Amino acid sequence: MKRVLITGITGQDGAYLAKFLLDKGYEVFGIYRRLSTPNFWRLQYLDIFDRLHLIGADLIDEGSLIEAIHISQPEEVYHLAAQSFVWSSFEEPISTAEMTGLGVTRILEAIRHVNRDIRFYQASTSELFGYSPEDEPLHEGSPFQPQSPYAAAKLYGYWITTIYRKGYGMYACNGILFNHESPLRGLEFITRKLSNAAARISLGLQKEISVGNLDAMRDWGFAPDYVESMWMMLQEDEPDDYVVATNESHSVREFAEKVFSRVGLDYRDHVKVDKKFLRPLDVRYLRGDYRKAREKLGWRPKVNFDDLVSLMVKADQERWKRWMNGEQFPWDAIHYPHENQFLSRSERITR
Numbered sequence: 342m343k344r345v346l347i348t349g350i351t352g353q354d355g356a357y358l359a360k361f362l363l364d365k366g367y368e369v370f371g372i373y374r375r376l377s378t379p380n381f382w383r384l385q386y387l388d389i390f391d392r393l394h395l396i397g398a399d400l401i402d403e404g405s406l407i408e409a410i411h412i413s414q415p416e417e418v419y420h421l422a423a424q425s426f427v428w429s430s431f432e433e434p435i436s437t438a439e440m441t442g443l444g445v446t447r448i449l450e451a452i453r454h455v456n457r458d459i460r461f462y463q464a465s466t467s468e469l470f471g472y473s474p475e476d477e478p479l480h481e482g483s484p485f486q487p488q489s490p491y492a493a494a495k496l497y498g499y500w501i502t503t504i505y506r507k508g509y510g511m512y513a514c515n516g517i518l519f520n521h522e523s524p525l526r527g528l529e530f531i532t533r534k535l536s537n538a539a540a541r542i543s544l545g546l547q548k549e550i551s552v553g554n555l556d557a558m559r560d561w562g563f564a565p566d567y568v569e570s571m572w573m574m575l576q577e578d579e580p581d582d583y584v585v586a587t588n589e590s591h592s593v594r595e596f597a598e599k600v601f602s603r604v605g606l607d608y609r610d611h612v613k614v615d616k617k618f619l620r621p622l623d624v625r626y627l628r629g630d631y632r633k634a635r636e637k638l639g640w641r642p643k644v645n646f647d648d649l650v651s652l653m654v655k656a657d658q659e660r661w662k663r664w665m666n667g668e669q670f671p672w673d674a675i676h677y678p679h680e681n682q683f684l685s686r687s688e689r690i691t692r
């Protein structure tokens with residue numbers, strides 16, 4: 342049985358990847374950090390919690406990462422843990438650099454010291470590009486122009502992965518994944534924020550939702566499709582970097598329009614713009630060219646934009662209906678605290 346270690350197993354991608362690898366027959370280890378409220382709801386939601394080995398570790402704690410590699414003795418490490426929210430990276434730029442940037446070197450050093458034959462996946466991102474010309478989708482050779490502290494930290498992670506590959510001959514890959522969403526997406530990201538709001542509003546639990554830049558455009562795919570590409574990258578003879586995307590771009594406005602229309606509502610009656618959700622800098626448009634992943638790995642997206650919108654709002658509606666019938670949620674993140682109580686540093690910067 343092949344052994345694998347996933348950092349960030351409690352996050353969206355970590356949970357789907359763990360399920361995918363369990364289904365492939367892997368023995369799956371994951372690291373989690375101590376929180377005042379445990380955060381295993383995604384693993385419980387997918388009904389895989391009892392099948393995993395969980396090791397306490399933190400990206401800031403080198404010794405804990407070395408220990409995690411020693412305990413799990415993996416053949417593959419998927420490094421997904423990060424402070425992953427762009428908006429928060431403007432609020433907390435230094436801890437974002439620590440976790441999202443330096444965290445990559447810490448896990449690579451742990452691998453280098455314990456067993457440099459371990460195959461390594463780094464969760465790189467389309468945010469590295471920062472800018473996309475509308476007539477040419479982004480590919481592995483497109484220039485990087487990061488637009489946030491998060492993207493700058495990920496740029497460091499991208500390069501340190503490349504440097505360990507070339508310098509130490511390690512099998513280390515960058516998956517340059519464009520935005521990918523699901524019913525397990527954090528509620529602070531725009532797709533889930535909108536699907537959750539549309540579900541609640543349609544059931545009479547809420548009246549409106551405040552958002553930021555409705556004109557931003559993203560290449561949105563479905564997370565379970567994307568975790569499969571991570572595994573495919575580590576099965577090749579040689580390590581390499583790959584763009585994973587759908588080659589389609591849609592605006593936040595279009596997502597809002599579609600998600601509200603799925604529940605019979607007009608988004609214009611319920612979606613308000615609040616400057617607080619604007620960013621000091623925003624990436625306006627992203628679209629990715631996944632040709633290399635298709636040709637070399639045989640990967641392609643299976644779920645299209647319309648189906649993604651539908652399945653997200655359907656899942657949120659079902660959850661809230663169950664809650665209205667008195668069922669307790671095993672997933673504690675379902676009811677994000679009232680956003681208006683949060684003060685925003687970005688708001689002060691953009692004023």
Ligand code: NDP
Binds near residue numbers: 398400422424
């Ligand atoms: P999530 O935010 O859902 O998950 C992040 C994970 O990182 C969580 O398990 C979190 O643990 C863990 N983590 C954060 N800080 C630490 C720390 N100091 N020590 C240990 N663990 C930590 O992200 P996603 O699953 O959506 O994304 C996975 C990766 O892919 C991230 O690196 C993200 O930046 C990257 N990415 C994501 C894209 C997307 O569209 N989803 C696109 C491109 C890249 P906890 O539960 O305790 O908070």
Ligand code: GDP
Binds near residue numbers: 529552558559624625
């Ligand atoms: P990102 O692409 O990783 O930053 O993913 P997000 O889902 O956080 O944001 C995608 C786009 O939606 C960005 O351009 C945001 O500026 C835009 N957006 C508009 N309103 C909101 C909002 O209320 N919350 C978030 N998270 N993003 C918003």
